[in-house]
Amino acid sequence: MARLLLFNKPFGVLSQFTDRGSPTARATLSDYIAVKGVYPAGRLDRDSEGLLLLTDDGRWQARIADPRFKLPKTYLVQVEGDPQEAALARLRQGVELKDGMTLPAEVARIDTPELWPRDPPIRVRKSVPDSWLTITIREGRNRQVRRMTAAVGLPTLRLVRWSIGDWTLTGLAPGQFLDLSV
Template sequence: MTLLLFNKPYGVLSQFTDRGSPTTRATLSDYVDQPGVYPAGRLDRDSEGLLLLTDDGRLQARIADPKFKLPKTYLVQVEGEPDEAALARLRTGVTLNDGATRPAEVERIDDPGLWPRDPPIRVRASIPDCWLSLTIREGRNRQVRRMTAAVGFPTLRLVRWRIGDWTLGDLAPGKWQIG
């Protein structure tokens, strides 16, 4: 069994090919040269961070399938400064257009000092921002972004830091290692 931990950069698709796009977009094949591995789950093109790749179908299913409730932790930079009431709503679950989310674990954190993003996030001098650590146990499409927006604090930057026991650690963007 092979398991790779990959730090997916912003703008990279979570797949090895880009079919149907009139322009060429970066894919996993631009970074990962290990044959026979496939992503266990997805990470949106405009999100960064930990993506696991494996050649083991059962492990891939256990990581990706929401029925296993594997915790996924994200470092989330949001526009504004959420108060305790907004954090409490995330902790109890919020209602999205596709139904209520499961409760999340969330806390405000200091700036984690991550690598610079290319392109940089939009910064507005009149609106502060802050960082959250947010852990969910489901994986709906763009769920974290929709959750923070639902409580009034749009996501500016989203970095998946942990999946279960696997963590990004000091793995640089665009790099991978055997897990």
């Protein structure tokens, strides 16, 4: 049986077990997970939060991380500005980025979700509103959601990956993980 960990990665934590190449120590997975033999199935940027899957099975790791399998990844995204329908339509159709056109995304405006406070908090500008979106993609390009929202004039302020496939963050506080057998 393969082992699968669902981890709620806090802001500022690297999606790896060691931090090589930095003159100052940064938080890594080893600060939260003392399980031997598991490795991340995909990545989540240091400045992003949320669901990171880890497994001890190479086939599961490939199946989860490889864009060929088009496993949906849903993000809660706080953006700067008031998204108009034209910007949302562009995200739904796919956005031209420097590395090519993205696949269409599922996008919806949502009310402010009930999430844990981020440390440090996002920057707030009194003269510029912010809004929340859910964005579901089936690719995994580097910083893709951030680049997509920026391309339509909606810079990302906070990014929380809520789900990968059927796995979600439900019930997991930042820094906690759930150990499953699959």
